[in-house]
Amino acid sequence: MTELPNFDQLRWLADNEPDELEELQKTLCKEAIDCCPESNKEQLISMQYHLEQQLSRCTNPYHRCYLAISIMNDKFISLNTIMNSPQEFRQQNAKILTLPSKKPAD
Structure with a gap:
């Protein structure tokens, strides 16, 4: 895995090479996701x-x-709700609205 530079190096990148810092961020995110189980x-x-x-x-x-x-x-709050009240989470249902059909113009 790519090593995360120290704070001073990150600060320097932010001030002087923002594109390189963004590329580092994308690389680190991709590597972190690649290490996760396939299901996630x-x-x-x-x-x-x-x-x-x-x-x-x-x-x-x-x-x-x-x-x-x-x-x-927001994600942590959602996860907390799911973990602490799984039944409440499972009971949530979306309300399906029926939209009126378009009437042909005369």
């Missing part, structure tokens, strides 16, 4: 894609950090 890989890849899409809209590093923390916190 698709979900992790999906989560990573969702996170990347959300982070691409951020305007500054603080916004990126806040958004990443917020998304991960």
Whole structure:
């Protein structure tokens, strides 16, 4: 696995070579996902894609950090609910709405 540089090196990359830092992030994420069991890989890849899409809209590093923390916190809350109240989680059902059909124009 790729070794994570120390904080000072990461800070230098962030200030001077942001593209290289982003590439390091992608490499480390890919390696972490590759080490996971097959049953979780698709979900992790999906989560990573969702996170990347959300982070691409951020305007500054603080916004990126806040958004990443917020998304991960939401995931932990969901996991906590599932682990502590599995029956409640299983009983959740989506409400299916019937949309009116389009009427042909006269």
